[in-house]
Amino acid sequence: MSAIRALRQLALPSSRVLASRAAAGTAARSILAARIAPAIASRAFSVSARRLGEGTSDVALAQRLGEELKYEIEAAAPSEPEFLKAFKAQGTWAVEDTAGADEVTLSRKFGNEDIRLIFSIADIQTEQEAEFEEGEEPAESEESEQPLHSYPIRCSFSFTKGGTPGALTIDAMCQEGTFVIDNISYYNDAKVGTELTAEADWKRRGYYLGPQFDTLDVSLQDEFDKFLQERGINQTLAYFVPEYAEYKEQKEYVRWLKNVKDFVEV
Structure with missing residues (x-):
């Protein structure tokens, strides 16, 4: 009471x-x-x-948050994970990860092009969706064949060229080691196509986004695939994105636990 x-x-x-x-x-x-x-x-x-x-519940809540925080810290890798070290060692993509932010940005130079990839950790599904009828268990062989990262992550690529107006953007889903392209858009104004502002986002809504990629001629699809492969948008990158998303989500969860615990204890 x-x-x-x-x-x-x-x-x-x-x-x-x-x-x-x-x-x-x-x-x-x-x-x-x-x-x-x-x-x-x-x-x-x-x-x-x-x-x-x-409040009367503050102490118990702070204690439980502390226990969860301690567990997550002890379970986490003590240093930078090997997959991230290997990715950085390639020297192709630069990783921009702001603490507390929901999105991660990868960027690189390719000739006179500036390429940027943005993906969000919000797409991570912490619980696997039911793929079988209730009470039905997958066969052992089927379970072992399931990919490590089966959930899709939405990605946005942008391509700009120094001294040249315009920007090319690609919306895609990253899943099971591949990028599935949704559409390819072109903007006469590079700022409209690439700026991460509410105003630019509003302007983009009025632009033609281009046809659905899978409706293009197959030979044209193949050429676009070669275009991306040459720029390092390949299977290696498609496996890195969900792995880093999990790593990032875990870091943000630990940060969240600490911040909430500190707030409750004040």
């Missing part, structure tokens, strides 16, 4: 006593004062607790 609710229950009988015994003598007033005193003490305690921003 909260202190405020206890105060109401204690104060209510005292008010009734006061109304019915208004004309009573000194002895009655003493009895009334004795009954009111606990309510006043309870009210003072409640106000004090509220001023400090503390």
Whole structure:
């Protein structure tokens, strides 16, 4: 029971006593004062607790957050994971990862082109969707053949050329070691095609986004695939994206636990 609710229950009988015994003598007033005193003490305690921003559940919640934080820190890799070291050692893509941000940016130079890839960790599915009827278990052979990262991650590529107006953008899904292209768009204004602002996003909505990629002539699709492969948008990158997304999501979860715990404890 909260202190405020206890105060109401204690104060209510005292008010009734006061109304019915208004004309009573000194002895009655003493009895009334004795009954009111606990309510006043309870009210003072409640106000004090509220001023400090503390609740009866705060300690237990902070303790549980601390336990979860300790577990996640102990389970995490002590240093930069090997897959990330190997990826950086290739020297092809630069990784831009801002703490607390939802998106990750990879960028590189290719001739006179500036290439940027943006993907979000929000697409990670923490629980595998049901692929079988309720109560049905997958066969052992089928389970072993499932890819390590089976969930899709939405990706956005942009291509610009120094001193040349315009930008080429590609929307794709990264899944099971490949990029499945949705559409390829062209913008006369490179800023409109690449800037990450609300104004630029609003302007992009009024542009023609290009045809669905799978409706293009097969030979044209093949040439676009070669175009991307030559620029390092390949299977290696398609395996790196979901792996880094998991790594990033874990880091942000640990950061979230610490921030929430610190806030509750203040």
